[in-house]
Amino acid sequence: MHNYLLAKVRVFLIIMVYCDKELCFIVNFAGMKITKELLERSYRETFSVERFLEVDPCGIVYELTGHTEKQLDIELGALFVAMISWGNRKAIRGAARRMLGDEMGWRPGEFVMSGAYRDSYLRARNNCVYRTLNRDMFIEVCANIQRALASSGCSTLEEYFAGRRIEEIIGELAVWLKPARLGSFGTSACKRICMYLRWMIRREQPDLGLWRSHSQSGLYAVMDVHVCRLTEELTGMHQASWKSCCRLTEIFRGWDAADPLKYDVALMTVADNG
Secondary structure, eight states: OHHHHHHHHOSEEEEEEEETTEEEEEEEEESOOOOHHHHHHIIIIIOOHHHHHHHSTHHHHHHHHTTOOOHHHHHHHHHHHHHTOOSOHHHHHHHHHIIIIIITTTOHHHHHHTTGGGGTTTTOGGGEEETTEEHHHHHHHHHHHHHHHHHHTOSSHHHHTTTOOHHHHHHHHHHHTGGGTOOOBTTBOOHHHHHHHHHHHOOSTTSOOOOTTSOGGGOOOOOOHHHHHHTHHHHOOOSOSHHHHHHHHHHHHHHOSSOTTHHHHHHHHHHHHO
16 A cells, blocks of 8 residues: 555656566656547557567568468467567567477468377477466467367358357456466456457457457457556556456547557557657
């Protein structure tokens, strides 16, 4: 409580994130107040697709599209990249490229559906795939996905989730990815799952917009502790959770019902530019 009160009266807010004892990200906000006007201006004048894809994990998904046109490959590749998207973005991109390229041969669909995942990461040091995600956890995630798709007879994730509400999709993906500890639907903000769905459904770059069967208007904000701090005055929420995710989503939808998550992209741009 003491730290929270101090944070409230600071005019100069510095958010620092340390990953594996390395300072990887510093955002300097001097009395910044997040408003619709600020984010609109950021999205319109500051955001650059090229710069974004050079540093964001989503850029590795675009690399994947240069190796395969199969929708299942792109869907699963993006899901795996989202799954490991926490920590230093440079480290995430390196781990994602090794996963999709070295382990999967840029064919995530075949890798999962053929069961090739059972022989993956055999040489991984201490069975580590990325940070706290180990080989056993990774194999269990792959098995969950394989089982679901094989039993459904669906050839893509878009087909598998056709006719389902976004909330239902988040819930099922959370179950598939449970071994990787991405959080539970209804309590956790499910940040990485919401980000994945933004990639798949939102029509504008940097997102891919593969799932034309779902509306981008139903997407949920990508909420984590840093977004929560940055939007605290706007939402009145002090902790990253599903409740705070829903509150920020409600605000974004009120600002633009057709494309609420353009403000998520804008928020990232504001954070990166300080």
